[in-house]
Structures are given as C-alpha cells and as structure tokens.
Amino acid sequence: MSDVASGPILAIDMGASRIRVGAVMPDGRILARGEGRTPGSQGAAAIVEACRDHLAALREGLDEATRAALVGVSISAPGPVDSRKGMLVDPPNIGAGIRDVALAGPISESLGLPTVMDRDTNVAALGEMTFGAAKGARDFLYLTVSTGLGGAIVAGGQLYGGADGFAGEIGHLPVALDWPPCGCGGVGHLEAASSGSGIVRQALIAIDEGRAPRLAAIVDRVGRAGLDARLVAEAADAGDEIAAGILDFARRSFATAVVGLVNTFNPELIVVGGSLAVAQGDRLLEPARQEVAHVAFRVPAARVEIIPAALGDDVGLLGGQPLLARRGASQSGGGRGVAC
Amino acid sequence: MSDVASGPILAIDMGASRIRVGAVMPDGRILARGEGRTPGSQGAAAIVEACRDHLAALREGLDEATRAALVGVSISAPGPVDSRKGMLVDPPNIGAGIRDVALAGPISESLGLPTVMDRDTNVAALGEMTFGAAKGARDFLYLTVSTGLGGAIVAGGQLYGGADGFAGEIGHLPVALDWPPCGCGGVGHLEAASSGSGIVRQALIAIDEGRAPRLAAIVDRVGRAGLDARLVAEAADAGDEIAAGILDFARRSFATAVVGLVNTFNPELIVVGGSLAVAQGDRLLEPARQEVAHVAFRVPAARVEIIPAALGDDVGLLGGQPLLARRGASQSGGGRGVAC
Numbered sequence: 077m078s079d080v081a082s083g084p085i086l087a088i089d090m091g092a093s094r095i096r097v098g099a100v101m102p103d104g105r106i107l108a109r110g111e112g113r114t115p116g117s118q119g120a121a122a123i124v125e126a127c128r129d130h131l132a133a134l135r136e137g138l139d140e141a142t143r144a145a146l147v148g149v150s151i152s153a154p155g156p157v158d159s160r161k162g163m164l165v166d167p168p169n170i171g172a173g174i175r176d177v178a179l180a181g182p183i184s185e186s187l188g189l190p191t192v193m194d195r196d197t198n199v200a201a202l203g204e205m206t207f208g209a210a211k212g213a214r215d216f217l218y219l220t221v222s223t224g225l226g227g228a229i230v231a232g233g234q235l236y237g238g239a240d241g242f243a244g245e246i247g248h249l250p251v252a253l254d255w256p257p258c259g260c261g262g263v264g265h266l267e268a269a270s271s272g273s274g275i276v277r278q279a280l281i282a283i284d285e286g287r288a289p290r291l292a293a294i295v296d297r298v299g300r301a302g303l304d305a306r307l308v309a310e311a312a313d314a315g316d317e318i319a320a321g322i323l324d325f326a327r328r329s330f331a332t333a334v335v336g337l338v339n340t341f342n343p344e345l346i347v348v349g350g351s352l353a354v355a356q357g358d359r360l361l362e363p364a365r366q367e368v369a370h371v372a373f374r375v376p377a378a379r380v381e382i383i384p385a386a387l388g389d390d391v392g393l394l395g396g397q398p399l400l401a402r403r404g405a406s407q408s409g410g411g412r413g414v415a416c
Numbered sequence: 417m418s419d420v421a422s423g424p425i426l427a428i429d430m431g432a433s434r435i436r437v438g439a440v441m442p443d444g445r446i447l448a449r450g451e452g453r454t455p456g457s458q459g460a461a462a463i464v465e466a467c468r469d470h471l472a473a474l475r476e477g478l479d480e481a482t483r484a485a486l487v488g489v490s491i492s493a494p495g496p497v498d499s500r501k502g503m504l505v506d507p508p509n510i511g512a513g514i515r516d517v518a519l520a521g522p523i524s525e526s527l528g529l530p531t532v533m534d535r536d537t538n539v540a541a542l543g544e545m546t547f548g549a550a551k552g553a554r555d556f557l558y559l560t561v562s563t564g565l566g567g568a569i570v571a572g573g574q575l576y577g578g579a580d581g582f583a584g585e586i587g588h589l590p591v592a593l594d595w596p597p598c599g600c601g602g603v604g605h606l607e608a609a610s611s612g613s614g615i616v617r618q619a620l621i622a623i624d625e626g627r628a629p630r631l632a633a634i635v636d637r638v639g640r641a642g643l644d645a646r647l648v649a650e651a652a653d654a655g656d657e658i659a660a661g662i663l664d665f666a667r668r669s670f671a672t673a674v675v676g677l678v679n680t681f682n683p684e685l686i687v688v689g690g691s692l693a694v695a696q697g698d699r700l701l702e703p704a705r706q707e708v709a710h711v712a713f714r715v716p717a718a719r720v721e722i723i724p725a726a727l728g729d730d731v732g733l734l735g736g737q738p739l740l741a742r743r744g745a746s747q748s749g750g751g752r753g754v755a756c
C-alpha cells in the first residue's frame with residue numbers, strides 16, 4: 077500500500093456552509109481550486125448536484141494530461157458519515173432532512189472515477205499523517221476544535237473505524253455530568269464544553285438567565301445568530317467575568333478530556349486543528365499539556381506530544397490523497413473503516 | 417496466527433492480594449491449579465519468587481506428558497504493565513516501592529519457557545474473545561468494575577496498545593470535572609465515580625464531613641479499612657439516602673461514560689466483568705443501555721450490545737492461551753502491544 081494515490085485526484089471538502097474542491101497531486105500540490113456555498117437548505121439532491129457541478133468544473137479547467145491522469149475522487153464530509161456506503165448519515169449542521177444521502181456513488185457514476193468518502197476528521201487525520209504535523213506517526217489522535225469538536229483515531233497507522241466505521245467521535249465523550257447541554261442531545265460532552273457552538277450555547281443560556289449583561293449587549297448588536305466564540309473570547313479579554321468563566325471552563329474541560337485520551341489511547345501525538353484551536357493557540361493547548369504532565373499515567377504522559385495541526389484549511393483536500401490510496405481499490409464509496 | 421497456543425501453558429493471574437496459577441489447555445480446560453498470597457509488602461524480589469515458586473509447584477504436579485508438552489507461560493498482572501518488556505511499572509495496589517519490576521524475564525529464565533505478560537484487563541479481553549462473551553467479536557471493549565475500574569480495547573481483532581502498549585485505561589476517562597478525587601491523582605474519573613474503591617472513598621468523605629451518620633455507624637463496626645462497596649450498597653438498599661446517592665452517582669457516571677465509549681469506539685460489544693459488576697448486574701448495565709439508546713449516535717447505538725463477562729475468576733488464566741498464541745514468538749516478555 078502506497079501512502080498516496082498513483083496520480084492526481086479531485087478532492088472535495090464539504091463543510092456546513094462551504095464546498096471547496098481541488099485537484100491534488102500525490103506530492104500534495106494543489107493544481108486548481110473551486111469553491112461555493114453548501115446548498116443545505118435545498119435538500120439532498122441539491123447537495124449532490126452542487127458537489128458534482130463543482131467537480132466537473134474543476135476537471136474542465138485542468139490541462140488535458142492531468143485530466144487524463146486522474147485516478148479518483150475523494151470526499152470529506154461532516155459526520156456522521158457512512159464511509160463504507162459513501163453516505164451522509166444525519167449531519168446536524170447542514171440542513172433539515174439530510175439523512176442517509178448517498179454521495180460517493182452518484183459522483184463516481186457521474187465522473188466515471190473511483191470515489192471514496194469519509195468523515196472530515198478522518199480525512200484530516202490522514203492528511204496530517206501524510207503531509208503535516210503527524211508525519212511518521214503510527215498511533216495518534218486528531219482533534220478539531222471549531223464550531224463542533226471532532227476527532228479521529230489512528231491506530232497502528234490505520235484509521236480506526238470500529239464496527240461500522242463511525243468511531244472517533246471524541247467530542248462526545250463526557251467531561252461533566254450535568255452541564256452543559258450538547259447539540260447531540262447529551263449533556264456534559266467535550267463538544268458542549270469546549271467547541272465554538274458549545275461556548276455560544278453557554279453564553280446564550282447565561283444571557284437568558286440574566287447573568288451576562290455584557291454578553292447580552294453584544295447579542296443586542298449582532299443578534300443571537302451572530303454571536304460566536306470569537307466574540308465571547310473578546311468579551312473575556314475585555315474583562316467580562318461571565319465570558320471569562322465560559323472560556324476558562326472550555327479550556328479546563330479540554331485539558332481534562334485530553335488527560336483521559338492520553339490514559340485511554342497512549343498516543344504518540346494529539347494533533348489539534350480547527351479554527352478555534354488556531355485562534356486560541358497555546359491558551360488552549362498549554363493547560364492540556366500541563367494537566368497531562370500532572371495527572372496522566374507516567375509512561376503515556378511522557379510519550380505524548382500535544383501539537384497544533386499543520387495543514388490549515390487545505391487538510392480536507394490533501395487528505396484525499398492518502399484516503400484514495402487506502403480505499404481506492406473498492407470503487408464508488410466502498411472501502412472499509414478499519415482495515416483500509 | 418492461531419487463536420490459542422499450540423499446547424498446554426502455565427498461566428499466572430497476579431492480583432493485588434492473591435496469586436492464582438493454572439495449567440491451561442488450548443481448549444480452555446484448566447488441568448491443575450494453585451493459589452497463594454501476593455507478598456506485596458515484602459518487595460519486588462518476593463513477588464518474583466512467589467510467582468516462580470507457584471509455577472514450579474504447578475508444573476511439578478502435572479503428569480509427565482503434559483509437562484513435556486508445555487509451550488509457555490502467561491502472566492496477567494495489575495496495570496500499568498509494560499507488556500513489551502514484561503515489567504510491572506508502578507501498580508498502585510500491590511505494595512510500596514514496586515516500580516519497574518521485571519517479571520517475565522526472570523520467570524522465563526527460571527522455567528525455561530517462553531513467557532509473555534500483559535495487563536490483567538488485556539488478558540481478560542483476550543480470554544473473553546476466545547472462550548467467553550466476546551467470541552467472534554473484532555471490535556469491542558472490555559471493562560472490569562471491581563476495586564478499580566479497568567479496560568481493554570480490541571480493535572480489528574487485536575489488542576490495542578497505543579504507542580507503548582499502555583492504552584486502555586478507560587477507568588481514567590473523565591465523567592465529571594470537580595468530583596470525586598481519583599486514586600490516580602486526577603479528579604472525576606470513571607474509576608473515582610463507579611469503582612468499589614471510588615464508592616468507598618466517596619462514602620468516607622461523606623462520613624468525615626458528618627453527612628452520613630448511618631455509614632459512620634457501619635465504619636464504627638467494621639473499621640475504615642473494612643468498608644467496601646458491598647456494605648455501601650447494603651446501606652443504600654436499607655434506605656440510607658447518602659449511600660443511595662453514592663450508588664446512583666456511580667451508576668449514572670458509568671452510563672454516561674459508556675455513551676462516550678460508544679460514540680468514540682463504535683464497538684460491537686462492551687463486555688463488563690469484575691466483582692462489582694457481577695454484584696450489581698442489570699442495576700449497573702441497564703441504565704447504561706438506556707442512556708446509550710437515548711443519547712449515543714444512531715448507528716453506533718444500534719450496533720452495540722452491553723453484556724456481562726462470561727468467564728468469571730478464571731478469565732486471567734484462560735486469557736493466557738490467546739496471549740501466548742499472539743506474542744509467544746518473542747520470548748521473555750517481549751511482544752508488541754498493538755500488532756500482536
């Protein structure tokens with residue numbers, strides 16, 4: 077098994093709001109790009125069509141030699157994803173009624189290329205392992221801290237998918253029993269405590285309970301939908317105690333969870349990406365490192381490095397190369413979650 | 417790779433207080449047994465000697481044909497264990513000063529047999545996979561709820577060891593941020609909430625704070641060292657609200673953690689052994705099943721079964737057969753944590 081595909085690929089990175097596409101070479105060069113809105117509110121068919129159109133336009137723009145050399149398509153999509161069937165399962169943030177949507181199959185058929193698909197965090201983990209911060213690592217965790225908090229497990233050099241390829245939803249491990257509510261319906265999950273949406277949810281609850289006049293003033297200005305973790309962090313930096321408490325709780329919860337991950341996985345690395353992790357930098361990572369040094373088991377604590385991701389926004393495209401190399405043999409969104 | 421060793425083995429199951437040994441056939445029959453106290457307070461040399469003596473006596477008692485057919489020795493020991501070096505690392509419950517004690521090497525040398533060693537929970541997971549509740553499973557978790565709360569991860573049919581073979585300390589995942597204190601030095605870990613020692617620690621704190629007169633009366637009778645989870649559970653059943661609160665918290669924490677494990681590992685099975693799990697039965701498992709059905713992600717929730725372990729106290733002996741089959745090639749406590 078090679079680390080990367082045998083030629084250029086078309087890669088698609090579907091997010092909750094944007095679709096990005098790129099033609100990616102085996103060495104990680106991105107030859108051409110495209111971008112557009114994710115038409116989540118228009119239903120499943122519109123999403124499939126948008127992906128298809130972006131990829132077709134991208135291919136059109138390539139020179140003839142590259143076009144002829146294309147070996148496949150990779151899709152990075154918001155979880156949960158059924159990587160074996162190439163389907164969106166029921167992504168909470170794309171649009172209502174998006175459930176069990178086959179994506180890899182129709183795209184493979186339309187473009188006449190083998191098409192593989194996986195959850196965005198799994199694709200990112202492969203990208204960082206091949207081109208980025210986790211080069212050479214065999215046992216590591218990838219975490220992304222942005223609107224949500226996602227994860228991926230690499231075990232012995234392979235993505236760990238569990239029984240159905242769904243493993244790795246590390247954001248939905250508990251850190252607290254009774255607070256805060258999580259978008260998944262649970263309570264006290266890491267995502268609820270430490271993600272952007274979790275921070276905003278905590279802030280809105282504090283506003284609704286009349287505990288946060290300064291945050292309420294921000295919401296009066298930007299609207300409830302306009303509140304984001306950056307604004308809460310700015311309020312904290314400006315001295316608002318409620319906002320500072322929420323940020324402190326987010327960082328403390330993250331550190332506590334990371335100790336549990338070190339004890340449970342004994343990883344070489346924990347690679348942390350995502351917009352909120354980038355914005356917070358060592359304000360997020362350093363408390364986690366210190367908590368690991370103080371509390372985690374001796375050998376795993378000495379082993380692990382907790383480091384920022386290296387590939388930024390391109391990770392969902394770059395990860396398509398190793399994803400296709402691992403799963404390309406089984407066309408049309410087939411492929412296994414574990415022994416890929 | 418065969419599932420079991422090519423002949424009879426000598427197996428040793430070292431616990432905090434007892435050492436048990438047995439001659440185990442590839443079909444799981446136990447031909448002969450021995451047992452004695454773990455001389456933890458007498459230091460590392462005494463432990464190695466006790467293991468050696470028990471195994472030598474066990475071998476002496478075998479008929480000549482079996483003795484001649486022995487293919488190796490397996491050691492199940494309290495974590496943390498360095499399975500690659502065959503060493504006890506720093507087990508908290510065996511005795512003071514037990515740190516980095518080589519066990520597999522000296523035993524292999526003394527008995528002239530290949531000797532493999534692993535953490536008790538990893539050995540138990542292999543035992544249940546080969547002879548017990550997890551037969552045929554490829555992706556499952558093993559949990560043991562007794563004095564401590566331990567775990568093991570089986571990923572794609574292999575024990576998952578992580579970078580150093582230490583992975584699987586699932587009892588040291590968080591379930592709460594600030595309470596209760598854990599024996600490992602952390603706070604709010606699953607073991608602190610839901611294990612026997614955790615339940616006792618919570619009860620003693622409640623007594624010391626004057627909140628638990630009924631539990632205090634029990635301690636007056638049995639002494640602080642005599643309090644165990646069974647007595648706390650009996651007090652709860654007899655109507656003591658503090659005891660009932662502690663047991664309820666233990667079960668709720670366990671259920672919450674199990675949801676996180678289902679989301680993170682997407683396992684086929686979670687097999688739960690250990691004396692406290694046996695004593696509690698469905699009072700422990702049923703809330704976890706219900707919480708998974710209500711809160712965990714749809715596909716992993718539909719997949720997982722949460723079931724009791726099947727092999728009881730013999731699991732640490734029986735698991736020696738598959739352990740040796742997987743690691744026997746590298747003698748004297750060698751072998752890899754992951755790709756075994």
